[in-house]
Amino acid sequence: MAESPVPDTDLWNDFTSSWIGSLSVNLLCYSTVFIPGYFLIKYFKNSNFLDRAGSSIVSRSVVACVYGHGYDKIAAEEGSTTKSATSKSSSNNFLQLVFCFVGLQISYLTWGVLQEKIMTKEYQNSEGSIGHFKDSQFLVFINRILAFVLAALYLALTRQPRHTAPIYKYSYCSFSNIMSSWCQYEALKYVSFPTQVLAKASKIIPTMIMGKIVSKKKYEYFEYVTAVFISIGMTMFLLGSTEAKSGTGNTTTVSGVIILAGYMTFDAFTSNWQGELFSQHKMSSVQMMCGVNLFSCLFTITSLMQQRSLGASLGFMMTYPTFFWDCLILSICSATGQLFIYHTIAVFGPVVFIIIMTIRQGLAILLSCILYSHPVTIVGVLGILLVFAALFLRVYCNHRLKQLQQRRATGDTAKV
Template identity: 30%
Template sequence: MATANGTARSRAPNGSTANKANDFLDKRVTGTTQAGKNDVSLTSSEEAKSTSNTVNLMICVGGIYASFLTWGVLQERITTTDHSTIPGQREVFKYPVVMNTVQSIFAALLGYIYVRVSRSTPGDLPIYPSKEIVWPLLLVAATGALSSPFGYASLAHVDYITFILAKSCKLLPVMFLHVTLYRKSYPFYKYAVVALVTAGVAIFTLHQSTGGKKKKGAEGNSLYGLMLLGINLLFDGLTNSTQDNIYGRFRPYTGQQMMCALNIMSTAITITYLLLSPYVAATGLGHYVGMDLTKSGGELWDALAFIQRHPAVGWDILGFAFCGALGQVFIFRTLSIFGSLLLVTVTVTRKMLTMIISVLWFGHSLTGMQWLGVGLVFGGIGIEAELSKREKKTKDAGKKKM
């Protein structure tokens, strides 16, 4: 039976010479092995020492935070700055697919450079190591590209509180699809940790939003809006759970390979959309998925015309794309080493931690319910760390006795 990297893998019993040789080859190609305590990842519980994992986690989380904090600032500046010189008439850049396309181009190039630097020989780390891997990768690229438009479209039909509450619960569809679609099982404490973190983020976010200014969104919730929001969460969960499945099925397959492969596909999907969107909008179908039917020549040409009028926006978009691409390097490294549950935990708590830093920096105070949310999140993460450590020690002790 041929593996993803073209090597022959015999159906030998566990512990046989053939299996040991293949395990050794996997470690040589990827530099990592399978981690017993983390979802589907590429590090082994014997060789991934706790100190090494802690350093890796700190690097990954720090990289994600630094990259996406800058990315968020640039995104807000691009999408909220009024460039109009006519009083009472706003001229703001509102072409998100163009921004995402530029970012995916940058990420594909950066991912390819990362692959080239990581190669030991010219044949190492192929972007698409087999025909079988193309379809699951295409599913991830499609769900990743379609997720955001459904989320944005839902805001016109559901209120902002419902929207942020749903986005705070991203861990739930990820775990649900792992269990139902890919038949993965978790120890009980994993479910408890997901529940604690989800509840904590939801409580913190809800109480933060009620105290601030009203956000853009519909006044109430419609069944259609809830359906769009449900599709958005389903796509988010399918994206992360399928990525984990790919790492498990096509070992060795690294984060840098997946980053490059997915962004090539995403670029192709979004460019196709940009070229076809004027024709889709003309059919009337675009109205139901939140497309702006007022754009004269389609999003691509209108965005290029806007940048031509205001060149500074173009430079901001390039900076936005680079920061997003750099952040993806750390995201895919986190995903390949620690799995999607930990990655989603990092991403859903990023905004909360950013707000806590802001509160401490400027001497503000949190409400009692917000402190409760913080306690639930960090309590859940602390419980998982301690129980995972005990589980690892038990497994290591059992292997030493064998």
């Protein structure tokens, strides 16, 4: 008698264990949130719900999610004035600058080291059992849940400008944000951490392209020149990396490059979409942080539960206590790092922040090479130096251009 057919679970496991399979399943799970949400928003807008909305909690929630609230100009101006005053009073405070510099370096250097350890190293418990964690999406979730809690607590305890943006608009940059984070973790299975850091430094190029597409931005000639230098430096590093030459094959290299390209594309969209939201709705940075992380938690927890991988990841965490502490510290560093980013930009401006983070990228490569013994040739080192030289040149030219524009504006005002 013939046996009844049994589902080929091994085939499914092989498919989901590959980055293409994992990505496909994740996107399918996210669509179970996106598609119903899209039709609900379309329904409320087409039914003129705003005209008949009452004062109940449900009605107010629908209005906030779909329509947003009218912009309170006075509240925004008060927030803007306070921010400016804080910036002026704190810009000359050396201790404040040291605090921001040290906070960003500790948060993101520790986060980078743990990120590489979790995705590339094996864990061993007291019983001698050995395991290798592979679920990048779970790491995205635990980072976002703590960031959301911290942002929500900050909003509850402090006075903020009136929030005017429809909440659903955060979902777009939230999706691109979790996808860029997923690519960031997943790429470490195929390329070294120094390669990933240099790819992050090179994200200026897709950011410029996405800026033209999303915001119709125009760029100065020096921005194109430095982008070319960054591309050349990145190519030199990849060609001069001995790990690339002695890797596991062309498939691994190609997979790593594709995932890094995905990371840069999603990350570029995230920053440009957030910039559009800031300019249109004037929300505070912490409001942005809370909204984005809210949807990130919703997307990732839905996907993890649908794939039944949440229990497996929590089980791995209980089996290997070292992994639990690594995840906890990773989440704390990610959340506090976001707060340091917003604080540094608010007090010292984006130029100082970019310089600090560029230094952090250089230190991250050095630290990774020391801790995990990544070999780099002379050509690779020259490529690294070219990338960071181009970054500092870009920051300097940007700063000089703004100074010239301010002088011209002052001169024109004096003539009048």
